Amino acid sequence: MKIMEVSEQYEISTDTLRYYERIGLIPPVNRNKSGIREYAAIDIQRIEFIKCMRSAGLPIEVLIEYIGLVQQGDQTIHARKEILKEQRKLLAARIKEMQKTLDLLDYKIAGYENAVLKKEKKSFK
Amino acid sequence: MKIMEVSEQYEISTDTLRYYERIGLIPPVNRNKSGIREYAAIDIQRIEFIKCMRSAGLPIEVLIEYIGLVQQGDQTIHARKEILKEQRKLLAARIKEMQKTLDLLDYKIAGYENAVLKKEKKSFK
DNA sequence: CCTTGACCTGGAGTCAACTCCAGGTGTTAG
DNA sequence: CTAACACCTGGAGTTGACTCCAGGTCAAGG
Numbered sequence: 001m002k003i004m005e006v007s008e009q010y011e012i013s014t015d016t017l018r019y020y021e022r023i024g025l026i027p028p029v030n031r032n033k034s035g036i037r038e039y040a041a042i043d044i045q046r047i048e049f050i051k052c053m054r055s056a057g058l059p060i061e062v063l064i065e066y067i068g069l070v071q072q073g074d075q076t077i078h079a080r081k082e083i084l085k086e087q088r089k090l091l092a093a094r095i096k097e098m099q100k101t102l103d104l105l106d107y108k109i110a111g112y113e114n115a116v117l118k119k120e121k122k123s124f125k
Numbered sequence: 126m127k128i129m130e131v132s133e134q135y136e137i138s139t140d141t142l143r144y145y146e147r148i149g150l151i152p153p154v155n156r157n158k159s160g161i162r163e164y165a166a167i168d169i170q171r172i173e174f175i176k177c178m179r180s181a182g183l184p185i186e187v188l189i190e191y192i193g194l195v196q197q198g199d200q201t202i203h204a205r206k207e208i209l210k211e212q213r214k215l216l217a218a219r220i221k222e223m224q225k226t227l228d229l230l231d232y233k234i235a236g237y238e239n240a241v242l243k244k245e246k247k248s249f250k
Numbered sequence: 251c252c253t254t255g256a257c258c259t260g261g262a263g264t265c266a267a268c269t270c271c272a273g274g275t276g277t278t279a280g
Numbered sequence: 281c282t283a284a285c286a287c288c289t290g291g292a293g294t295t296g297a298c299t300c301c302a303g304g305t306c307a308a309g310g
Contacts, residue, residue, distance in 0.1 A: 004256070015299055018258090023297095034306055036257055056226035060297070074240075081237035088230040095223050098216060101181035105213040112206035115199075129286070140269055143288090148267095159276050161287055185267070 001039040010051055017047070025050060025064050027071065057094065058087055126164040135176055142172070150175060150189050152196065182219065183212055 007014045020026045026046055029037045039047075046067070053063055066083050069076035132139045145151045151171055154162045164172075171192070178188055191208050194201035 002256080013299075014257090016297085019298065022260095031258095034257085036306085052226050052229055054297095056223040058226075077237055077240050081234060081241070084230050084234050084237070088227065088234060091223060091227050091230065095220060095227065098181040098220050098223070101177050101183075102213065102216050102220065104177055105209050105216065109206060109209050109213065112202055112209070115202050116206070127286080138269075139287090141267085144268065147290095156288095159287085161276085179267095 001044065003037050003039070006039050006044070006047065010047055012047070012051060020047075020050065023060070023064065025060060025067065027067070053087075056091055058091070062087060126169065128162050128164070131164050131169070131172065135172055137172070137176060145172075145175065148185070148189065150185055150192065152192075178212075181216055183216070187212060 001009075003014045003017055006012070007017060017026075021029060026043065029039055029043050032038050050063060054060070062083065066080060069080045069083070126134075128139045128142055131137070132142060142151075146154060151168065154164055154168050157163050175188060179185070187208065191205060194205045194208070
């Protein structure tokens with residue numbers, strides 16, 4: 001798969017894909033004889049993972065660290081688990097915050113529905 | 126309430142509080158005779174609201190627009206409701222994404238627990 | 251052969267949201 | 281009276297995560 005196809009399939013710009021590779025978030029993708037990236041299954045897997053994590057706001061730096069540990073093999077399993085657990089905790093907290101905000105929004109929206117109703121009633125008086 | 130107290134109570138830096146005022150997110154706070162901000166109940170209410178919305182990632186620009194409409198009085202109720210509904214929709218979508226990521230993290234963490242168990246078993250062979 | 255189009259690189263630019271700073275003022279404690 | 285402090289302002293700097301660009305390579309079609 002060439003970079004453009006990956007970009008379209010996962011809705012990540014080609015610039016961003018190359019950027020991820022530059023900063024070491026994705027290990028170097030293999031190239032064909034003329035230097036063009038050929039994304040293999042393993043690269044796609046990584047991209048899917050990164051897309052998911054990034055969409056939830058996990059920082060790139062943490063992901064770089066995690067993926068670095070993955071590359072280093074089995075002796076890093078414990079450290080990797082700790083990173084994921086930490087991020088899971090932070091993410092759960094953020095979701096809770098957002099849920100609270102969602103509730104407040106619903107409350108306010110309901111208030112406005114009400115205000116509109118009252119206004120309409122008044123105009124019928 | 127002076128700026129420092131507000132800052133401590135709501136965990137927002139004094140710089141950020143002044144910044145919010147500068148960009149028009151908070152309407153100008155009244156000052157005492159020597160030019161120092163004296164936050165009134167209404168200001169505090171606004172800050173609480175903003176803190177909640179910002180913690181969920183609502184963009185400052187949208188909040189400025191919303192608060193501007195609030196200042197303009199009742200004829201903007203419909204527009205305000207629409208803004209909140211739009212933001213509610215976006216927020217719900219983000220929460221859903223994050224929930225998916227949370228599930229994936231749980232799945233991966235469980236995988237690592239497993240890996241550790243296997244390793245321990247092996248070492249007892 | 252030459253143009254077109256997808257790809258390449260390194261580096262600079264952008265954006266949102268702060269955060270920091272220098273230089274200055276007013277109030278209070280010793 | 282003066283030193284320490286919390287406050288003020290306008291403007292510059294920072295951070296994270298892209299995004300854009302100039303200038304160049306290469307393969308394929310007309």
